[in-house]
Amino acid sequence: MRGAVIHAPGDVRFEQLDDPKIQQPTDAIIRTVATCVCGSDLWPYRGLEPIGDPHPMGHEYVGVVEEVGSEVTAVKPGQFVVGSFATSDNTCANCRNGxxxxxxxxEFMSTCQADHVRIPHAQGTLVATPEHPDDEYVPSLLAVSDVMGTGWYAALAAEVKPGSTAVVVGDGAVGLCGVIAAKELGAERIIAMSRHESRQKLATEFGATDVVTERGDEGVAAIKDLTGGIGADSVLECVGTAESMKQALHSARPGGNVGFVGVPHDVRIAGEELFFSHVGLRGGPAPVRRFLPDLIDRVLTGHINPGLVFDLTLPLDQVAEGYRAMDERRAIKTLLTP
Amino acid sequence: MRGAVIHAPGDVRFEQLDDPKIQQPTDAIIRTVATCVCGSDLWPYRGLEPIGDPHPMGHEYVGVVEEVGSEVTAVKPGQFVVGSFATSDNTCANCRNGxxxxxxxxEFMSTCQADHVRIPHAQGTLVATPEHPDDEYVPSLLAVSDVMGTGWYAALAAEVKPGSTAVVVGDGAVGLCGVIAAKELGAERIIAMSRHESRQKLATEFGATDVVTERGDEGVAAIKDLTGGIGADSVLECVGTAESMKQALHSARPGGNVGFVGVPHDVRIAGEELFFSHVGLRGGPAPVRRFLPDLIDRVLTGHINPGLVFDLTLPLDQVAEGYRAMDERRAIKTLLTP
Incomplete structure (x- = not known):
């Protein structure tokens, strides 16, 4: 098979690799229908995370099952499946808790920018669609496997409720999907923090009612102005820097909530400040598997169209250009087709 | 009037002070029926917080209204009232949000270890009991004004639910009241972390089902042992040190919640660690006013008896001894009667 391998910052290559094989009776092998580049892939690409030895990349995927291990009964060869970037047996105590x-x-998936992928714990990880979906749904189903599932979790962690005010910090694919989630969960006012025209436009299409272009203290002041001086009920932090976290925490009202889904880099939260803010805080890698059936249904019934975050589609062998376009912010998110 | 004044670490004196007067039409003056020493009073007493100029102390009180300003109609002279350590107009957006x-x-109350106290924003701050309560209820009503209200908030912030497992970190008065709260909110298993026999006993009387004496990593390991290796659904952090916060965060299961009510001292939370823990975190000075009607009712109907945390009662003029006894851990909490 062939897939992407990162060698050094800025150096992603499309290479011949060993074909994946069933290693455990709980594995499945899928033929990738679509995969993509994630904002979090840019951390090592930009040299902001160590790379070590050259290694495959990618953790988002939809595909068709080619082979399953002897213990996998929930999906079968020929089915179209959506998974999560994190595998799960879906039976342990944490899984049962959601x-x-x-x-x-x-296991965190890490070899998905390839034409074939081995899925560990396939039984608990993969969800098959009722039938093979039309091509038009593929981008949105792919989004569900990570960015839409993550935006959904951000909105839940931020406790978005009907009639509430939500702020979304970050206008990347996850932030934009966070706007979709806030809308679906009934937020009455959705404030997208974005200074890029194309992303503002998409945020508005997804349901944002206001756009704030300022950042930092000025951004917080703008949010306060829009919320009667109090702050927002819910803030979705979809970046992961110290600055974005600060902005998120300061944008929430007393008793409000911040859901943070950008993997934190050098973020330290002062206990006393959090204490006096009365803000609730929850983050983490999204438990996408919990949401898959619901989100797949929302996609296939046309309720949501998160696939619009893909504004660049390339053949998989041009994966290097896919990274470059996102790094240079020429693209929000690159979809790759084998 | 006479009241407590702190001059330096370890130096609290009972002194003659100016009588309080109505300063704003929203003020009330109460004659204190009981007041007490708070665990948080020990921070300056122990030299762990700056004191500055000598100043009065105390923020917990129940009493009888003597005089009200022209805008105060909710309570009237002669009524027995319970307040909160934080005043509130109970009409602003944050108050309306609870x-x-x-x-x-x-305003944070700070002059309550005295025989008379001025209560700002009395209209929104004070709640009168239906009638003057019997003496036996006074300690519990006093507890409601701070430690019981704070323990209640800790349990709510930690999202204690019927059938859940709760851990209480800290066996001071707030932690012990947290046990009461967890019990009232339906926790099935309540694990008190305590190494003091008298406090273990009271925790058990209040509803603790297990006691863990270990601290730090050993304490966390003990909690994991008691919770199937996963951790607790809810953890009430009732201390406020870096160690206790760490212990609390590590004791919660993925997706669990930590409610932290010990004022944090030198606590820094690593964003990445919080992220991968999936633990939700909320703290702050308890919005006691929200809970007052309910908690007063639970006291007067005999459902809860948080007044048992007072294991030393002294005349107000012996306030210095009251501090000493708590500092030396001879007393959990000192009640003072003018």
């Missing part, structure tokens, strides 16, 4: 991304057998 | 301890007009 926290499949803390599954006791969790 | 976060009265973030009232836009909040």
């Amino acid at each position: 926290w499949q991304s803390s599954c006791l057998h969790r | 976060w009265q301890s973030s009232c836009l007009h909040r």
Whole structure:
């Protein structure tokens, strides 16, 4: 098979690799129908995370099952499946509690920018669609496997409720999907923080009622102005820097909630400040598996169209250009087709 | 009037002070029926917080209204009242949201270890009991004004639910009241972390089903042992040190919640660790005013008896001994009667 391998910052290559094989009776092998580049892939690409030895990349995927291990009965060869970036047996205590991304057998997927992928714990990880979906749904189903599932979790962690005011910090694919989630969960006012025209436009299409272009203290002041001086009920932090976290915490009202889904880089939260803010805080890798049936249904019934976050589609062998376009912010998110 | 004044670490004196007067039409003056020493009073007493100029102390009180300003209609002279350590107008946006301890007009009470006290924003701060309560209820009503209200908030912030498992970190008066709250909110298993026999006994009387004496990593390991290796659904952090916060965060299961009510001292939370823990975190000065009617009712109907946390009662003029006894851990909490 062939897939993406990162060698150094800025150096992603499309290479011949060993074909994946069933290693455990709980594995499945899928033929990838679509995969993509994630904002979090840019951390090592930009040299902001260590790379070590060259290794495959990618954790988002939809595909068709080619082979399953002897213990896999929930999906079968020929079915179109959606998974999560984190595998889960879906039977352990954490899975039963709804926290499949803390599954006791969790593995983070990392080889999905390829034409074939081995899925560990396939029984608990993969969800098959009722039938093979039309091509038009593929981007949105792919989004569900990570960015839409993550935006959904951000909105739940931020406790978005009907009639509430939500702020979305970050206008990447996850932030934009966070706007969709806030809308679906009934937020009356959705404030997208974005300074990029194309992303503002998409945020508005997804349901944002206001756009704030300022950042930092000025951004917080703008949010306060829009919320009667109090702050927002819910803030979705979809970046992961110290600045974005600060902005998120300061934008929430006393008793409000911040859901943070950007993997934190050098973020330290001062206990006393959090204490006096009265803000609730929850984050983490989204338990996407919990949401898959619901989100797949919302996609296939046309309720949501998160696939619009893909504004660049390339053949998989041009994966390097897919990274470059996102790094240079020429693209929000790159979809790759084998 | 006479009241407590702190001059330096370890130096609290009972002194003659100016009588309080109505300063604003929203004020009330109460004659104190009981007041007490708070665990948080020990921070300056122990030299762990700056004292500055000598100043009065105390923020917990029940009493009888003597005089009200022209805008106060909710309580009247002669009524027995319970208040909160934080004043609130109970009309601003934060109050309407239930976060009265973030009232836009909040003042923290600080002169209550005295025979008379001026209560700002009395209209929104004080709640009168249906009638003058029997003496036996006074300690519990006093507890409601701070430690019981705070333990209640800790349990709510930790999202204690019927059938759940709760851990209480800290065996001071707030932690012990947290046990009461967890019990009232339906926790099936309540694990008190305590190494003091008298406090273990009271925790058990209040509803603790298990006691863990270990601290730090050993304490966390003990909690994991008691919770199938996963951790607790809810953890009430009732201390406020870096160690206790760490212990609390590590004791919660993925997707669990920590409610933290010990004022944090030198606590820094690593964003990445919180992220991967999936633990929700909320703290702050308890919005006691929100709970007053309910908690007063639970006291007067005999459902809860948080007054048992007072294991030393002294005349107000012996306030210095009251501090000493708590500092030396001879007493859990000192009640003072003018």
